[in-house]
Amino acid sequence: MKRLLATAAVAGLLGTSVLLSGQQQPFRAAADVVMVDVSVRQGGQPLTGLTAADFVVLDNGVRQEIERVEASTVPIDLTIVADVSYRHTDVMSTLRSDLKQLATSLRQVDRIRVLVFDDHVREVVPFQPATQPVTFAFDPRGHHASLADAIIMALATPVEPDRRHVVILRTRGTDTISLTAAGRLRDVAASTDAQLHIIFDERAVLDELELRGFRCGQMDRCLPTHNFWQPFQRFSQMLSGERLTLTPYGLGLQDAAVTTGGAVHFTEVFRAPTVISTFEKAFEAFRQSYVLRYVPAGVTRDGWHTISVTVPGHRRAVVRARRGYGVDPPAPPETNRLWLNPGMPENLRRLVTAFDAKQYAEVAKTLAAERDVPRLIEELKSAGNPWPTEAWHEAVLAVELAEVAVFSGDAKHRKAGFDLLREQARLIRHPFEADEFERYWHWAAVATAHGSLRTAEGRQVVDDALLRFPEEPRFVLARAIAGDQEWSLRDPRPLPRGQTRAPFKDAVEPLYRAAMAFAQTADEARVRLAWGMHRQGAYADAVSLLQQATVNDGDVPVAFLHRLFTGHSLTALGRHADAIAAYREAVRRVPAAQSARVSLMNTLLLTGKTEDRVEAEALAETIQTDRSSITDPWRTYWQGDYRFYPGLMRQLRERRR
Numbered sequence: 001m002k003r004l005l006a007t008a009a010v011a012g013l014l015g016t017s018v019l020l021s022g023q024q025q026p027f028r029a030a031a032d033v034v035m036v037d038v039s040v041r042q043g044g045q046p047l048t049g050l051t052a053a054d055f056v057v058l059d060n061g062v063r064q065e066i067e068r069v070e071a072s073t074v075p076i077d078l079t080i081v082a083d084v085s086y087r088h089t090d091v092m093s094t095l096r097s098d099l100k101q102l103a104t105s106l107r108q109v110d111r112i113r114v115l116v117f118d119d120h121v122r123e124v125v126p127f128q129p130a131t132q133p134v135t136f137a138f139d140p141r142g143h144h145a146s147l148a149d150a151i152i153m154a155l156a157t158p159v160e161p162d163r164r165h166v167v168i169l170r171t172r173g174t175d176t177i178s179l180t181a182a183g184r185l186r187d188v189a190a191s192t193d194a195q196l197h198i199i200f201d202e203r204a205v206l207d208e209l210e211l212r213g214f215r216c217g218q219m220d221r222c223l224p225t226h227n228f229w230q231p232f233q234r235f236s237q238m239l240s241g242e243r244l245t246l247t248p249y250g251l252g253l254q255d256a257a258v259t260t261g262g263a264v265h266f267t268e269v270f271r272a273p274t275v276i277s278t279f280e281k282a283f284e285a286f287r288q289s290y291v292l293r294y295v296p297a298g299v300t301r302d303g304w305h306t307i308s309v310t311v312p313g314h315r316r317a318v319v320r321a322r323r324g325y326g327v328d329p330p331a332p333p334e335t336n337r338l339w340l341n342p343g344m345p346e347n348l349r350r351l352v353t354a355f356d357a358k359q360y361a362e363v364a365k366t367l368a369a370e371r372d373v374p375r376l377i378e379e380l381k382s383a384g385n386p387w388p389t390e391a392w393h394e395a396v397l398a399v400e401l402a403e404v405a406v407f408s409g410d411a412k413h414r415k416a417g418f419d420l421l422r423e424q425a426r427l428i429r430h431p432f433e434a435d436e437f438e439r440y441w442h443w444a445a446v447a448t449a450h451g452s453l454r455t456a457e458g459r460q461v462v463d464d465a466l467l468r469f470p471e472e473p474r475f476v477l478a479r480a481i482a483g484d485q486e487w488s489l490r491d492p493r494p495l496p497r498g499q500t501r502a503p504f505k506d507a508v509e510p511l512y513r514a515a516m517a518f519a520q521t522a523d524e525a526r527v528r529l530a531w532g533m534h535r536q537g538a539y540a541d542a543v544s545l546l547q548q549a550t551v552n553d554g555d556v557p558v559a560f561l562h563r564l565f566t567g568h569s570l571t572a573l574g575r576h577a578d579a580i581a582a583y584r585e586a587v588r589r590v591p592a593a594q595s596a597r598v599s600l601m602n603t604l605l606l607t608g609k610t611e612d613r614v615e616a617e618a619l620a621e622t623i624q625t626d627r628s629s630i631t632d633p634w635r636t637y638w639q640g641d642y643r644f645y646p647g648l649m650r651q652l653r654e655r656r657r
Contacts, residue, residue: 077165
């Protein structure tokens, strides 16, 4: 399976995007007009008064007819991007100071916005008039840095044709979680009309290099290190002797900036570049530059176009312009979106074809007949993504495959299934902000893990979901369910000598109480925690907690379990009449549920009353002859969110991008 987002960043984000608009937008104008910002200086001074006749523009070596040349006095949209993955307090203080100073340099017609990035990229100030005070607040999310993702998000913002877009990004230059390679950034940058400037915080770079040296030399923690969340760290600079030089990753960043007509800014001898000084240079260059407009002629439309701009009449002039642009090919027709490797095995071909045609019954039939699911998974990886323009189809198919594998009694199958889920958790990661498709996908993965009752592996799948959605109530509750599974469904063999197990109150109860903090999951968390208390013999505490729940009939399984567990705890306390009333409520909600009817029957027998015994005997007869196919919620209690699996898969299939 390919790294989906890395390839989608260019062919998707700025072309036939599955993540943004879904519309092709390689140029600003509908007629594929290319606009090139050009500054011309001679003897250190701007060369003014030039016309179209003074310029020569080559597009892939072919001379183009310049339709218009205009002085660049248009309004400016300024995007400030701050790396808040390090020295958070210092960075925020500097950012607020810079924004105040920028207000004095920008004009009324200009606009400004602010992006910040650490684990995630987020817009904290949307475009607003430059004269309006800039205020914002946000919570830092971590110390990982999504540098390449931040650059893409900043550059990909559509800008009106009569405006210019300048992006100034300040960073320490470390990237830990972006999927996009630096080499791809040039393609993205070339497909936009923004001008990118990157400022390296070299003090932070030197501090980090010193820390890395200490960790490796003194703590034996040397790169490369990797795990599923931080595959590796990409550094933009390295020490060469006594000075910093760009790494291949840093050169990729520089290439992206220069491609836009911008630059990478380094610390000077006595003065470090700032957002203010960088913007002033960029702003001055815009005020004293030209915009050349032409419609490409005599060249192939798709692919990379190298631009050359010269002023032959002024041989000593220094011309600065973007190096080129890229145009994505049109998306293949709907009927051709599926690509099947000629060497694809027949069973895999049948599975993929059925899935593409939305014949899900055939998909289930094919998977049920497959004796070697791990081999099928490896064949899919080897064959490549069958939906190169709709990569998320593969992510949905992966859940179908994993669900069959993790329920297998074969350890090899289970491992392949869980490995597939965790691999896809990395591949479906949205480069900007986690989106609804990703939320539903993680929920389906969590439901699959819960249903398998494989406690250690299931907890890892839940942890993956929480890393992307730390405040999602269902995933907070899912963590508690996974913890309860791991504690309660443990290996019955005694622990090795000297090892002890944390009590339920310390190991599981805090997890459920965390889920009780969310209105969406509070009642189910109370019901599940109460059953845990009941199992520990704390019957009165269980009843008290269940009385706090306000479960309605909207969620039938939880409403049923609420009354069933209430009845069991009341029975344990000897409150038979109250317990019988609770069981009757459970039976009313799910009449065919054996667990409630048997519990009611047993408690009726405990009262010693003749009429209760008669009712209990009648219940026994009914239970033995009932052929109802309704699922008893108690039978799926330990499988947690697996009850949502069918609905989640329907949602995922509908949301396939």
